[in-house]
Amino acid sequence: MSTFSQFQLSSELQQAVSNMGFEEATPIQAKAIPIALTGKDVIGQAQTGTGKTTAFGLPMIEKVDRHDRSIQGIVLAPTRELAIQVAEELNRLGQVKGIRTLPIYGGQEISRQIRALKNKPQLIAATPGRLLDHISRRTIRLNQIQTVVLDEADEMLNMGFIEDIEKILDSIHSEYQTLLFSATMPERIRTLANKFMNDPEIVRVKAKTMTVSNIDQTYIEVREKQKFDVFCSLLDIQSPELAIVFGRTKKRVDELVEGLIKRGYSAEGIHGDLTQKKRDQVIRMFKQQRIDIMVATDVAARGLDISGVSHVYNFDIPQDPESYVHRIGRTGRAGKTGIAVTLVTPRELDHLKTIEQVTRKTIVRKPIPTIEDVVFGNKKATIQQIMNTIDEGDFQAYKKSAENLLEDIDSVTLLSACLKIMTKEPDHTPVVLTEVPPLHVKKKKRFSGGQGRRKDSRNNQKRYDDKPKYGNRKRSNRRRKNG
DNA sequence: AAAAAAG
Secondary structure, eight states: OOBGGGSOOOHHHHHHHHHTTOOBOOHHHHHHHHHHHTTOOEEEEOOTTSSHHHHHHHHHHHHOOTTOOSOOEEEEOSSHHHHHHHHHHHHHHHTTTTOOEEEEOTTSOHHHHHHHHTTOOSEEEEOHHHHHHHHHHTSSOOTTOOEEEETTHHHHHHTTOHHHHHHHHHTOOSOOEEEEEESSOOHHHHHHHHHHOSSOEEEEOOGGGSSGGGEEEEEEEOOGGGHHHHHHHHHHHHOOSSEEEEOSSHHHHHHHHHHHHHTTOOEEEEOTTSOHHHHHHHHHHHHTTSSSEEEEOGGGTSSOOOTTOOEEEESSOOSSHHHHHHHHTTSSOTTOOEEEEEEEOGGGHHHHHHHHHHHTOOOEEEOOOOHHHHHHHHHHHHHHHHHHHHHHOOOGGGHHHHHHHHHHSOHHHHHHHHHHHHSOOOOOOOOOOOOOOOOOOOOOOOOOOSOOOOOSHHHHHHHHHHOOTTOOHHHHHHHOOOO
């Protein structure tokens, strides 16, 4: 068990760490920080939510020369939200030493960023595309770079950023230290490391500390058409403080938000087709708990660290096990237990088994909640509301009426009536969601008949006639013959 | 097949 005081950190950074309330280092921090402080390149294999930002942030900030007002370190991240979050965290860590970090990402007015750059931040947290833009405009110069961090490198690879990253690294001419963090180590990442890193030391954190240990994982089998109603029942029963709901597509997210609002929940959606302004605003509102449900595509699956997320709902089961781990990792943070519920249609059950195998954790089946469960849940929520009001006090104005009422009616009858009016009836406002096609899980490649894929229209026409997209199984079995 | 990211 390591504490931050064991690291060779300057007193300023020790102060910064204790200001943030950190004492014990997480495993990745314990392993990566001492090595990174010596100036060596580090490859850290760790999931999100393991305290990576601090792991690379402290060594990076330690090296910054505060009297030099040029950019001395960059962090590259796969999504805009992540870049913003990393910048916030680095700003907190660097505050005592007076080191500032600027987030640089697409979708925000570039002129605004250029103005902000005039304030001379020493560190930058960026998405690759916009950083390249700045480099070509010469609004960002990378001739004093001491440290480069590649955060979520495998995700940046998946999103096709590797070329951009190489361009960025090629344009740095100073001598710098590289810290690379990645949950997995595919070949392409190793190649990148070989090409750009200098005898890196690899540190691994066992998959066990993969953050899912303190998350209560369950699933409910539902038919597609029931999903929305079942989901609303869940919300009523569990009354989450702060919940993230994941949908499979952007359209789906929009429809879910609309449906939830129709039923009186306070929800907002976030996905890549919204303006960056809107995205920033939704994240902010959610963090301030001005909305308690955030509906998202996988844009919010990785890395986002929002304190107090009590529940994660997979309205649609995620494509791959890795995405599952990332999504549910948004809850159960900072030592608290989180709750993750996944809605699964019958034909997705196999896929759920695959996820279980990969995460090596049983996902417990729960029955579809009954009306009674919902009524009970609503009653409980009402009682909680009353308790909260009592805690807050400030109901002097009602006491006289209460006393008058109690003269004629006994307290149990009176309170029962109050509970009755306050308790929300299950809402049945019809909400129609566009069905998402059933998840097409990748299977082992089968002998394709040697034809390969043809793109000419004649062939397309034929395929269309032969294999209706969602035809029933018997039919397609009968027709599987030309192998 | 979907999502993300430069405009």
